[in-house]
Amino acid sequence: MGYYHCLLLILVASILHIHGAGGQSLNQTCDPADMEALLAFSDSLYKKDAGLVGWGSDSTSCCSWAGVACDLGRVVGLDLSNKSLHGVINSSVAFLDGLVTLNLSLNSLRGSAPADLAGLARLRVLDLSANELSGTFSVSDDGFPAIERVNISFNSFVGPHPEFPGAANLTVLDISGNAFTGGINASALCVAPVEVLRFSENAFSGEVPSGFGLCKALTELSLDGNGLTGNLPSDLYTMPKLKKLSLQDNQLSGILSNALGNLSQLVQLDLSYNGFTGPIPDVFGALRSLEFINLATNGFHGKCPASLSGCSMLKVISLRNNSLSGVIDIDFKLLPKLNTFDAGTNNLSGAIPPGFAWCTELRILNLARNKLEGQIPENFTALRSLSYLSLTGNGFTNLSSALQVLQHLPNLTSLVLTKNFRGGETMPEDGITGFKRIQVLVLANCLLSGRIPPWMRNFENLSVLDISWNKLNGNIPPWLGNLNNLFYIDLSNNSFSGGLPESFTQMRSLISVNDSSEQSSTDLPYNQVSSFPPSLILSNNFLVGPVLSGFGHLVKLHVLDLSWNIFSGPIPDELSNMSSLEVLNLAHNNLDGTIPSSLTKLNFLSMFDVSYNNLAGDIPTGGQFSTFTNEDFVGNSALCLLRNSSCLKMLESGNDQPHVTDNSVQITYIMAEVGFVCGLLMAWNTLFFARAWRAAYFSIVDKFFDMLYVLTMVKVISLRRRRIEVTRS
Numbered sequence: 001m002g003y004y005h006c007l008l009l010i011l012v013a014s015i016l017h018i019h020g021a022g023g024q025s026l027n028q029t030c031d032p033a034d035m036e037a038l039l040a041f042s043d044s045l046y047k048k049d050a051g052l053v054g055w056g057s058d059s060t061s062c063c064s065w066a067g068v069a070c071d072l073g074r075v076v077g078l079d080l081s082n083k084s085l086h087g088v089i090n091s092s093v094a095f096l097d098g099l100v101t102l103n104l105s106l107n108s109l110r111g112s113a114p115a116d117l118a119g120l121a122r123l124r125v126l127d128l129s130a131n132e133l134s135g136t137f138s139v140s141d142d143g144f145p146a147i148e149r150v151n152i153s154f155n156s157f158v159g160p161h162p163e164f165p166g167a168a169n170l171t172v173l174d175i176s177g178n179a180f181t182g183g184i185n186a187s188a189l190c191v192a193p194v195e196v197l198r199f200s201e202n203a204f205s206g207e208v209p210s211g212f213g214l215c216k217a218l219t220e221l222s223l224d225g226n227g228l229t230g231n232l233p234s235d236l237y238t239m240p241k242l243k244k245l246s247l248q249d250n251q252l253s254g255i256l257s258n259a260l261g262n263l264s265q266l267v268q269l270d271l272s273y274n275g276f277t278g279p280i281p282d283v284f285g286a287l288r289s290l291e292f293i294n295l296a297t298n299g300f301h302g303k304c305p306a307s308l309s310g311c312s313m314l315k316v317i318s319l320r321n322n323s324l325s326g327v328i329d330i331d332f333k334l335l336p337k338l339n340t341f342d343a344g345t346n347n348l349s350g351a352i353p354p355g356f357a358w359c360t361e362l363r364i365l366n367l368a369r370n371k372l373e374g375q376i377p378e379n380f381t382a383l384r385s386l387s388y389l390s391l392t393g394n395g396f397t398n399l400s401s402a403l404q405v406l407q408h409l410p411n412l413t414s415l416v417l418t419k420n421f422r423g424g425e426t427m428p429e430d431g432i433t434g435f436k437r438i439q440v441l442v443l444a445n446c447l448l449s450g451r452i453p454p455w456m457r458n459f460e461n462l463s464v465l466d467i468s469w470n471k472l473n474g475n476i477p478p479w480l481g482n483l484n485n486l487f488y489i490d491l492s493n494n495s496f497s498g499g500l501p502e503s504f505t506q507m508r509s510l511i512s513v514n515d516s517s518e519q520s521s522t523d524l525p526y527n528q529v530s531s532f533p534p535s536l537i538l539s540n541n542f543l544v545g546p547v548l549s550g551f552g553h554l555v556k557l558h559v560l561d562l563s564w565n566i567f568s569g570p571i572p573d574e575l576s577n578m579s580s581l582e583v584l585n586l587a588h589n590n591l592d593g594t595i596p597s598s599l600t601k602l603n604f605l606s607m608f609d610v611s612y613n614n615l616a617g618d619i620p621t622g623g624q625f626s627t628f629t630n631e632d633f634v635g636n637s638a639l640c641l642l643r644n645s646s647c648l649k650m651l652e653s654g655n656d657q658p659h660v661t662d663n664s665v666q667i668t669y670i671m672a673e674v675g676f677v678c679g680l681l682m683a684w685n686t687l688f689f690a691r692a693w694r695a696a697y698f699s700i701v702d703k704f705f706d707m708l709y710v711l712t713m714v715k716v717i718s719l720r721r722r723r724i725e726v727t728r729s
Helices: 002-021 032-043 091-095 115-119 234-238 258-262 306-310 354-358 378-382 399-406 454-458 478-482 502-506 516-521 549-553 573-577 597-601 623-627 667-672 674-689 691-704 707-728
Strands: 068-071 074-079 086-088 101-103 108-111 125-127 132-135 149-151 156-159 172-174 179-182 196-198 203-207 220-222 227-230 244-246 251-255 268-270 275-279 292-294 299-302 316-318 323-326 340-342 347-350 364-366 371-374 388-390 414-416 440-442 464-466 471-475 488-490 495-498 535-537 542-545 559-561 566-569 583-585 590-593 607-609 614-618 638-643 646-649
Touching: 032 074, 032 091, 091 115, 234 258, 354 378, 378 399, 454 478, 478 502, 502 549, 549 573, 573 597, 597 623
Parallel strands: 074 101, 086 108, 101 125, 108 132, 125 149, 132 156, 149 172, 156 179, 172 196, 179 203, 196 220, 203 227, 220 244, 227 251, 244 268, 251 275, 268 292, 275 299, 292 316, 299 323, 316 340, 323 347, 340 364, 347 371, 364 388, 388 414, 414 440, 440 464, 464 488, 471 495, 488 535, 495 542, 535 559, 542 566, 559 583, 566 590, 583 607, 590 614, 614 638
Antiparallel strands: 068 074, 638 646
């Protein structure tokens, strides 16, 4: 019985100690000097934010204040992370000489870090990350004697990186996301038993120094996002406990050593976005713990290292954007945990390895822009987790078979097959019932014939459809505009005919206030599709009829391209309601009437082209129209540009489409030009049919004649052309 009483007393004492250390109000008497230091700290903040509620209300127990932890009345912990604090760090914090933990991260503190912090003899944890601190962060020889963990990442500190020569127990140093410059002193950093060094996203230069081999306890070395150059030092391969090596996004070069195989504990290796050359060392058989390898965007050549087959823990392999060649020799049957394989933009050849089918956890497969050929393996139906597949720019054949196989992948959301099946294949019209979760479908530049297949109408989740640069024909089916999530359509460079379906004016993802297109596009991996503007691209077809006034409902549409078709009629005034529109291209059609002045309300319009139509009247002024050039309006013989209170006829021919001109020319203007007709007939014919002569002529006129003469000549020629058109009509 006495044993249990003793155990209970110990438990109660432990709970009381924990509560006291946690800053809970247990009527501890706060040390007066500590209270004074805390009040001085709070006085340096711009406002008493929610994180400091209650500070100063209790004049005897600062241990009950938010974020304050005490032990026997002394402040041992100050945790005010993510409290929306603004202001500077008062040096009075350095008077809290019992402080063990100081965490001011995730605030908006500015100014410098007080140098006196280095005198806190008991401080073990310092976290000032994610603020707006600046200046240098220097440490004296005897500063921070007890420090174990330092995190000053994501500030604006400058100068050389801090060293902690007197910190015998330093294990973690994170200075990433600052503006530190100069070289890296590896030897000084490895005096302590440091385990983690994060120097990412700074401005360090020079070579990766020798000396890291002294860090025998180092498990993570992150030097990515700097300006480091040269080869890797040999002792970098001698750290027995290293698990993470991140050197991506530098300017490193040279050939990787076979000694890479010595890092037997390596879990994550990232050397991407550098200038490494030569073959990839085929030494991964000893790296049994490797889960992540990224060697993308270098100059590696030779074959894919077959020894990766021995890394059974691998989840991510990225070899993208190198010069690798030959067949893919990796035995994917031995990689059951593989989640991502990206070997796009190389020179790989042969067929797709059927072993991929054993990677049942595979979600992302990118083999785009290689020299692969053959058909999609039938056993790909086993890839039940696959969500993204890109095979762009290879030599695959038999689209019908490919779709028959891939339709059975229940989680496939993005399928990109651009520039394949270019042997004269036809878009299959039936036999496809799957793709229930497809969001991105790209079959561009495959030279496919046929029509838009009816099975696409079942793609309820489709957000992006690109079937441009094919030989598809027929009418655009009305059901295409009824797909509720569709926000990007590219049907350009085909042979579609007929009018625009009215359903295009009622696309829910483009008229809804809660823009489903933005939500749908957030996580799509196809070429960062989240950056794709909601678009309707129908250029280079044979579409006819009017530009639909209902397009004005599409307030979320960013790009409307109807150029190089046979649309006729006026430009609808309702287009001015497309408040998000950035690009409006109506060039090379048969549009007539005037340009609606209301289009000046389109505040985001950065590209506007109505060249080579039959438009007349004045070009609107104001708004974004002040940024457009004459090239955006040429080829409209009756279009006027108001400058200096004059109307200059834009006489630019060369348009191979017929022009419809204004038949309401007053008879007085026709009679006024009769006297000039005979003398100008030959000159006009020459200028109209010879574009080079016309350009040279107007260049000379602009240089050697005054503006009045130019206006007179151009007006007369234009009026004569109007008379001829009136006579013909």
